[in-house]
Amino acid sequence: MxxxxxxxxxxxxxxxxxxxxxxxxxxxxxxxxxxxxxxxxxxxxxxxxxxxxxxxxxxxxxxxxxxxxxxxxxxxxxxxxxxxxxxxxxxxxxxxxxxxxxxxxxxxxxxxxxxxxxxxxxxxxxxxxxxxxxxxxxxxxxxxxxMRAPRTGLGVLTAREKEVLILVAEGRSNKDIADHLVISERTARTHVSHLLAKMGLSSRTQAALLAVKEGLVQPR
The missing domain is CATH 3.40.50.2300 (Response regulator)
Structure with a gap:
């Protein structure tokens, strides 16, 4: 190799x-x-x-x-x-x-x-x-x-998007998220894009910080 x-x-x-x-x-x-x-x-x-x-x-x-x-x-x-x-x-x-x-x-x-x-x-x-x-x-x-409050609360996310948010905060890539949820990588990427847009966020890192702030995950 x-x-x-x-x-x-x-x-x-x-x-x-x-x-x-x-x-x-x-x-x-x-x-x-x-x-x-x-x-x-x-x-x-x-x-x-x-x-x-x-x-x-x-x-x-x-x-x-x-x-x-x-x-x-x-x-x-x-x-x-x-x-x-x-x-x-x-x-x-x-x-x-x-x-x-x-x-x-x-x-x-x-x-x-x-x-x-x-x-x-x-x-x-x-x-x-x-x-x-x-x-x-x-x-x-x-x-x-x-952290400044996002434009909207977590309530605007679907159950699946909230699940994806937690996985993002755990440091998982789109491929890892897809494997974990048994969905395609393209669908995982779409979920990430949608939740970022809904929350008024511009990066996965901001999303992870929000998940920590809201108590969805603990900082490592």
């Missing part, structure tokens, strides 16, 4: 020491490769544009939030718009929950504390590329405390 293709990761942080620490973590992980580094959001977009032209886009961008020139929230929105196949995982300090909410609204796939260990970094990257959700329990509790 051939070796699995490494997950390609672009690291974006304006602090060189933090960036080098993250890169060192990544280089120690199996099946993960550092595709590059950037010190600002605008530099990240330039790197991605060049990589796209060469058809060498990374799988995941690890994105800091507070940076000069272009912050992580703005950069996340641009990446999701211009390079929809690239996942964005936010690198956050514990006090940045307002910015994390904003990044999730712009399409970020998840978030990690900057002092996360290698196992957590690895789990978050793999969840992102599988279109699953990785929630750091400590950050999740703080995020859910500050």
């Amino acid at each position: 051939s070796a699995p293709t490494p997950i390609q990761v672009l690291v974006v942080d304006d602090h060189a020491v933090v960036r080098r620490g993250v890169v060192a973590y990544l280089e120690a992980l199996e099946d993960v490769a550092v595709a590059g580094e950037a010190g600002t959001g605008s530099e990240a977009l330039e790197r991605l544009a060049r990589a796209s032209a060469l058809q060498e886009l990374p799988d995941v961008v690890l994105m800091d939030l507070q940076m000069p020139e272009m912050d992580g929230v703005t950069a996340t929105a641009e990446i999701v718009r211009r390079f929809p196949g690239v996942k964005v995982v936010i690198l956050t300090s514990f006090g940045e929950t307002e910015r994390v909410h904003a990044a999730l609204e712009k399409g970020a796939s998840g978030y990690l504390l900057k002092d996360a260990g290698p196992a957590e970094v690895d789990a978050a990257l793999r969840a992102a590329v599988r279109d699953e959700v990785f929630l750091d329990a400590a950050v999740t509790r703080k995020l859910t405390q500050e």
